[in-house]
Amino acid sequence: MTTHGTTHSGSSTTFDPWYDHYADRTAGLSASEVRALFAVASRPEVVSLAGGMPFVSALPPELVTASLARVMRDSGPQALQYGSGQGTPELREHILEIMALEGIRGSVDDVVVTTGSQQALDLVTKLFIDPGDVVLAEAPSYVGAIGVFRSYQAEIAHVMMDADGLIPSSLRESIAALKAAGKTIKFLYTIPTFHNPAGVTLSWQRRIEILEICRSNGILVLEDNPYGLLYFDSPPPHAMRSVEAEGVIYLGSFSKTLAPGFRVGWALAPHAIREKLILANESAILSPSAFSQYAILEYLRGADWRAQINTFRSVYRERRDAMLTALQEHLPEMSWTVPTGGFYVWLNLPPNLDSKEMLPRAVKELVAYTPGTAFYADGTGRQHIRLSFCYPTPDAIRLGVRRLTAVINGELELLNTFANTGQLEAVHESAHVSNPPPNIN
Amino acid sequence: MTTHGTTHSGSSTTFDPWYDHYADRTAGLSASEVRALFAVASRPEVVSLAGGMPFVSALPPELVTASLARVMRDSGPQALQYGSGQGTPELREHILEIMALEGIRGSVDDVVVTTGSQQALDLVTKLFIDPGDVVLAEAPSYVGAIGVFRSYQAEIAHVMMDADGLIPSSLRESIAALKAAGKTIKFLYTIPTFHNPAGVTLSWQRRIEILEICRSNGILVLEDNPYGLLYFDSPPPHAMRSVEAEGVIYLGSFSKTLAPGFRVGWALAPHAIREKLILANESAILSPSAFSQYAILEYLRGADWRAQINTFRSVYRERRDAMLTALQEHLPEMSWTVPTGGFYVWLNLPPNLDSKEMLPRAVKELVAYTPGTAFYADGTGRQHIRLSFCYPTPDAIRLGVRRLTAVINGELELLNTFANTGQLEAVHESAHVSNPPPNIN
Numbered sequence: 001m002t003t004h005g006t007t008h009s010g011s012s013t014t015f016d017p018w019y020d021h022y023a024d025r026t027a028g029l030s031a032s033e034v035r036a037l038f039a040v041a042s043r044p045e046v047v048s049l050a051g052g053m054p055f056v057s058a059l060p061p062e063l064v065t066a067s068l069a070r071v072m073r074d075s076g077p078q079a080l081q082y083g084s085g086q087g088t089p090e091l092r093e094h095i096l097e098i099m100a101l102e103g104i105r106g107s108v109d110d111v112v113v114t115t116g117s118q119q120a121l122d123l124v125t126k127l128f129i130d131p132g133d134v135v136l137a138e139a140p141s142y143v144g145a146i147g148v149f150r151s152y153q154a155e156i157a158h159v160m161m162d163a164d165g166l167i168p169s170s171l172r173e174s175i176a177a178l179k180a181a182g183k184t185i186k187f188l189y190t191i192p193t194f195h196n197p198a199g200v201t202l203s204w205q206r207r208i209e210i211l212e213i214c215r216s217n218g219i220l221v222l223e224d225n226p227y228g229l230l231y232f233d234s235p236p237p238h239a240m241r242s243v244e245a246e247g248v249i250y251l252g253s254f255s256k257t258l259a260p261g262f263r264v265g266w267a268l269a270p271h272a273i274r275e276k277l278i279l280a281n282e283s284a285i286l287s288p289s290a291f292s293q294y295a296i297l298e299y300l301r302g303a304d305w306r307a308q309i310n311t312f313r314s315v316y317r318e319r320r321d322a323m324l325t326a327l328q329e330h331l332p333e334m335s336w337t338v339p340t341g342g343f344y345v346w347l348n349l350p351p352n353l354d355s356k357e358m359l360p361r362a363v364k365e366l367v368a369y370t371p372g373t374a375f376y377a378d379g380t381g382r383q384h385i386r387l388s389f390c391y392p393t394p395d396a397i398r399l400g401v402r403r404l405t406a407v408i409n410g411e412l413e414l415l416n417t418f419a420n421t422g423q424l425e426a427v428h429e430s431a432h433v434s435n436p437p438p439n440i441n
Numbered sequence: 442m443t444t445h446g447t448t449h450s451g452s453s454t455t456f457d458p459w460y461d462h463y464a465d466r467t468a469g470l471s472a473s474e475v476r477a478l479f480a481v482a483s484r485p486e487v488v489s490l491a492g493g494m495p496f497v498s499a500l501p502p503e504l505v506t507a508s509l510a511r512v513m514r515d516s517g518p519q520a521l522q523y524g525s526g527q528g529t530p531e532l533r534e535h536i537l538e539i540m541a542l543e544g545i546r547g548s549v550d551d552v553v554v555t556t557g558s559q560q561a562l563d564l565v566t567k568l569f570i571d572p573g574d575v576v577l578a579e580a581p582s583y584v585g586a587i588g589v590f591r592s593y594q595a596e597i598a599h600v601m602m603d604a605d606g607l608i609p610s611s612l613r614e615s616i617a618a619l620k621a622a623g624k625t626i627k628f629l630y631t632i633p634t635f636h637n638p639a640g641v642t643l644s645w646q647r648r649i650e651i652l653e654i655c656r657s658n659g660i661l662v663l664e665d666n667p668y669g670l671l672y673f674d675s676p677p678p679h680a681m682r683s684v685e686a687e688g689v690i691y692l693g694s695f696s697k698t699l700a701p702g703f704r705v706g707w708a709l710a711p712h713a714i715r716e717k718l719i720l721a722n723e724s725a726i727l728s729p730s731a732f733s734q735y736a737i738l739e740y741l742r743g744a745d746w747r748a749q750i751n752t753f754r755s756v757y758r759e760r761r762d763a764m765l766t767a768l769q770e771h772l773p774e775m776s777w778t779v780p781t782g783g784f785y786v787w788l789n790l791p792p793n794l795d796s797k798e799m800l801p802r803a804v805k806e807l808v809a810y811t812p813g814t815a816f817y818a819d820g821t822g823r824q825h826i827r828l829s830f831c832y833p834t835p836d837a838i839r840l841g842v843r844r845l846t847a848v849i850n851g852e853l854e855l856l857n858t859f860a861n862t863g864q865l866e867a868v869h870e871s872a873h874v875s876n877p878p879p880n881i882n
Contacts (some may be wrong), residue, residue, distance in 0.1 A: 016713035259521035272457030
C-alpha cells in the first residue's frame with residue numbers, strides 16, 4: 001500500500017518525460033484553492049458562496065444582441081480582423097469616460113486594452129519583476145494576483161489592513177524592514193475600493209498618505225479597481241490614479257459592469273510604461289479581440305450603460321443585505337466586514353477553527369466558500385473565510401449561510417468533544433448557533 | 442542640433458522615472474519591424490505586401506451574424522460569463538475534428554484553448570524557458586515567435602532550411618554544437634507547413650527524421666500550424682503531431698480558417714504539460730473568452746465550415762498565382778519560393794541589396810513588404826523579403842510587384858552608379874527589369 005501510494009503521488013515526476021525541462025518559475029505554478037472549488041461549486045445542489053462570478057443574468061440579453069447586430073452591420077471586417085495591440089481607439093475613448101466617473105483624467109494614448117484586467121496584471125508583472133523582487137500587497141489579497149506574482153517568482157510581502165483598508169504605518173514598517181533586508185521592492189498591488197477578498201474600502205486620507213509613502217520610496221502603485229462603480233449607497237472615494245498619474249498604473253475591467261465573457265479590461269499607465277505594455281501585449285496575444293472590443297463599443301454607444309450599472313448595484317445591494325442579515329441572525333458572535341460595494345464579505349472564524357480543513361465538510365453540507373488561505377502567499381488565513389454574495393440569489397444566500405452555520409457549529413462541537421481546556425469550551429459556547437441546515441440533498 | 446538630437450533620442454531613459462525598475466527580460470522587448478509597418482501599410486494608397494492579415498471579407502457576414510444570434514438565444518448566460526481556464530468542452534470536441542483533418546488523434550482533455558495561438562506560444566515559452574535556454578527555430582522564423590522567445594530571455598538558434606523545409610543534417614549539427622557549448626536546448630519551434638515567412642513545406646520524410654532527432658536528443662517539438670488547411674492543390678503531409686504525441690506540443694488557430702478577431706487558438710499538449718498550460722492560462726487571463734468560443738462553436742455547428750475553408754483556399758490560390766506570375770514577369774532573374782498553401786512568398790534579392798534599407802524607398806513608391814531581418818534573431822536576412830499575398834486583391838498584388846520591381850531596379854542603378862568593380866555591374870545587368878511603376882499617388 002505504502003509503495004503503491006508513493007509511486008502514485010510521485011506520478012507527475014515519474015511519468016512526465018519533460019519533468020526536468022520546465023523553467024524555474026513553474027515552481028510557483030499551482031492550482032489555486034478557488035480553482036479547485038469551481039468544479040465542486042458547479043454542482044447545482046451546492047450553494048456556492050465561493051466564486052466571484054458576476055450575475056450576468058441581470059443584463060438584458062437584448063441589449064447585447066442588438067449590439068452584436070450593429071457590430072456585424074457597421075464594422076464586420078474590422079471586428080473579425082486583427083487589431084491594434086493597444087486596443088481600438090474608439091473603445092479607449094469610452095474607457096476614459098468610464099474612468100472619469102471615478103475622478104480619473106487620462107489620455108486615450110495611455111490606455112492599453114487587455115484580455116481582462118487579469119492579463120494587464122500579468123503584463124505589468126512581466127515588465128517589472130525579476131526573480132526575488134518584492135511585491136507589496138494587502139493582507140489578504142486577490143488570489144489571482146498572488147498567482148501571477150508567483151508565476152514570475154516575485155516575493156509577496158503582505159501589509160496589514162483594517163476596516164479602512166491598508167494601514168499606512170504598516171506599509172511604512174514593511175518598506176523599512178524590506179529595505180533593511182536588502183530587498184528590491186517593485187510595486188504595491190492594491191485594491192483600494194471594495195477589496196477582494198476583504199470587502200473594505202481605503203479611506204480618502206489613507207489614499208493620499210499611501211501615495212505619498214510610495215512616491216517617497218520610489219515604489220510604483222498598481223491600483224486594481226474592478227468594483228469601484230458597484231457601490232451600494234454613496235460613491236466611494238475617487239481612485240488613487242485621480243491624484244497621481246506618474247506613479248500609478250490603474251487597472252479597470254468590463255467584467256463586472258458588463259460581462260466577463262468578452263474578456264476585456266485595460267490598463268492606464270504612465271507614458272513610458274504604456275509603450276512597454278503595448279509591446280508586451282503584442283508579444284503575448286498580438287492584439288486584444290477586435291470582436292469583443294467592437295461588441296462592447298456598440299453596447300456603450302447604443303445602450304444606457306449607466307442605468308445598467310445602477311441595475312447591477314441594486315442586485316448586489318440586495319444580496320449584500322441578505323448576507324449581512326443572515327450572518328447577524330445566525331452567527332451573531334462572529335465578526336465580518338461590512339462592504340459598501342463590490343462582491344465580498346470577509347468572515348472571521350472563532351479561534352481554533354480552520355477554514356481550509358473545514359471546507360470538505362461544508363461541501364458535504366452543500367455550501368461552498370473560499371478559505372482565507374487562498375488570499376495569503378504565506379500559508380496564513382485559516383481563520384478567515386471569503387463569502388461572495390454576487391452570484392447566488394438572496395434566498396440561496398440565506399440558505400448558504402444557514403448551512404455554513406451548521407458546519408461551523410458542528411466543528412465547534414467536535415472541538416469541544418476533544419477539548420480538555422476551559423478555553424475551548426468558552427469558544428464553543430460563545431459561537432454556538434441554533435439553526436440546523438435544512439436537509440436538502 | 443546634435444545636442445538636441447541626443448537629448449531627444451535618450452528621452453525614454455531620461456524621462457521615464459521607472460527606468461531602473463524594469464525586469465531584465467524587458468531588454469528583449471522591442472517593436473518588431475512588422476509592427477512599425479502596420480502604421481505605414483494602413484495608408485490606403487500603399488499596396489501592402491507586408492502584413493499577414495487574412496482576407497476576412499471572403500467570409501459571408503451572415504454566417505457570423507446567424508451564429509451570434511444563436512449564441513445569445515441558446516447560451517447567453519454562459520457566453521457572457523467566466524468559463525473554464527481550459528476552454529469550453531464542446532469547442533474542444535470540434536477542435537479535435539478539425540485536427541483530425543491533418544491526421545491528428547488526441548483527447549479532448551489535452552486541448553487548451555488560448556487567446557489566439559500566439560498566447561499558446563507565450564504560455565509554452567513561459568513554462569519552459571529560463572534565461573539563456575536555447576530555442577531552435579528555422580532560419581528564417583515567425584517574427585511573433587522570435588518576440589516571445591526574446592521576452593523570456595531565450596537564446597534563439599536558427600537552423601538552415603531549403604525548399605523542403607528544415608534540413609535534418611543542419612539540425613543535427615546545431616544540436617551537437619550547442620550541446621558541446623554547454624547550452625540547454627528546451628525545444629524546437631517549427632512551422633512545418635506553408636512556413637511563415639519562407640512559404641515552404643517540410644517533406645514527410647523529414648518530419649519523421651526530425652521527430653527522431655528531437656526524440657533522441659530529449660528536445661520537445663513545438664509545432665505551429667496555423668495554415669495547414671489552406672492548401673492550394675493537394676493536402677500537405679500530415680502534422681508532425683500525427684506520428685508523435687509525447688514529444689510534440691501542437692498549436693492551432695481559428696485566425697486563418699475563420700477570423701482572427703475572435704482571438705481563439707489552441708494547444709494540444711502531452712498530458713503533464715497540458716496541466717501546467719491550463720494553470721499558466723488561468724494565471725494569465727483567468728479563462729479564454731467564453732463569448733468568442735461560443736461564437737465559433739455556433740459557427741462550426743451551423744455553417745458549412747469545410748466549404749468556407751475551400752472558399753479561402755480559392756481566394757488565396759488566385760492571389761498566390763497572381764504574385765508568382767507577376768514575379769516571373771517582372772523579376773525573372775531573381776529567385777523566390779513557390780508556396781503550395783498559406784500566405785507567403787520568400788524573395789531573394791540580388792547581392793548587395795539590403796531589404797531593410799530599401800524599405801523607406803519602397804514605401805515612398807507606395808509598396809510595403811517585410812524585410813527579411815524581421816525573421817532572424819541574429820540581424821541577418823537583409824537579402825530577403827517576405828511578400829504576403831493573403832490580403833491584397835490580385836490586381837493590387839500585380840501593382841505592388843510592379844512598384845517593387847521599380848524600387849529594386851532603382852536600387853540596382855544606384856549601386857551601379859557608385860560601383861567601381863565589374864562584379865557589381867554584372868549584378869546590375871542580370872537583375873535589370875524593364876517595367877517602371879505606374880505613377881499612381
